[in-house]
Amino acid sequence: MTDPIQTFSLAQRPDLLSAYVNLDIPWPAFVEPTRLLVEWGLHAHADHQLIMLDGDTPIARAASLPLHWDGDPQTLPRRGWDGVIEQSAIDTYNGAELNTLCALEAGIDTGHTGRGLSQTVFTALRDHAREAGFEHFIAPVRPSGKTQYPEMPIEDYVQRRRDDGQRADNWLRIHERIGGRIIALSPTSMTITAPLETWTAWTGEPFTTTGLTTIPGGIAPVFVNTDLDYAVYIEPNVWVRHQLTDAPTTEGSRS
Structure with missing residues (x-):
């Protein structure tokens, strides 16, 4: 009988910080770890950095940062992924109401890919946002399947669906499957020079x-x-919102 996958925050298990940072997540080389793992965030918001263990083996992590957001898609950070980091830092140090948790990464170690863990990891982070009492849970999603269509406008790419009606992009399909809804696009989410x-x-x-x-x-x-x-390099992302309560909300543009 295999041990169940356990999830801890770095606040609960600070001894796992090194394991968290050193997981081998398959990102392109130009998306450097210093960009993905915001050092101040690992310490300032250790309670929102999750690590998953299979037995005693670290297999995945989920990085997120809190910020203030009024729930209007028009007021999401204009620079997407990069903007979230900036706004979280400003809101944190200004003492703003941190009512929104934003996912920045849900990554599986290369030695444990192919096990269908992506949905498990992201669901764990969504559940954490709910349990922590956040009003909103959002993510500037990197549609990984777009590597096959780099020149296609993001507006066209998000419209693609399979014959069964599900989204063609794997990550967008996972988000939709667990209740996520596209509320906006972020054409300039990540800039690398x-x-x-x-x-x-x-x-x-x-x-x-x-x-x-x-x-x-x-x-x-x-x-x-x-x-x-x-x-x-200017990377577009897709803003996805996950409902944390049963109360109806007004979504932005869907596709």
Whole structure:
């Protein structure tokens, strides 16, 4: 009989901080861990950083930050993922009412992928948001399947569905399956800039021509400027809201 998967926050198990940080989550190289795991957040909001154990083995983590939000899709952080980090820091230090929990990552260690754990991990974070008394639970979702369609506008991509009516994108399908609803798009959710040498190290691409080019693992093109020896990647995400109560709410634009 296998041990059940247990979930702890870093506030409950600070001894697991190293294991949490060092899980091998399969992100593209250009999405660096320093961007995903906000150091101040690990300490300032350790109660909202979850780690999952299978027996004594760390297998997954869920990162999130609290902020203030009035529930209107029009007032979501304009810069999506990057904006959440900035607003959470400002709201925390200003003593604002932190009524919203925003998921930033639900990642499975590479040694434990293929077990259907993605839904389990995200559901655990949603349940944590409910138990912690948050009014809203949101996520700027990275539609991972868009790596196959990097040049497709995000507005068109989110409309794609399979023959059975479910969303074509795996992550958006998981969110919808457990009650998540798209309330807005975030065209500029994550911005990554670096010299071309760094981009080559990340992707193996030469970057010899100025203009837009696609990269392995990218869900949008990268703009390359050979004169400035720099490239900029601006990633779109999809704002998804999960209901924490049975009370009806007014959703934003759905697709």
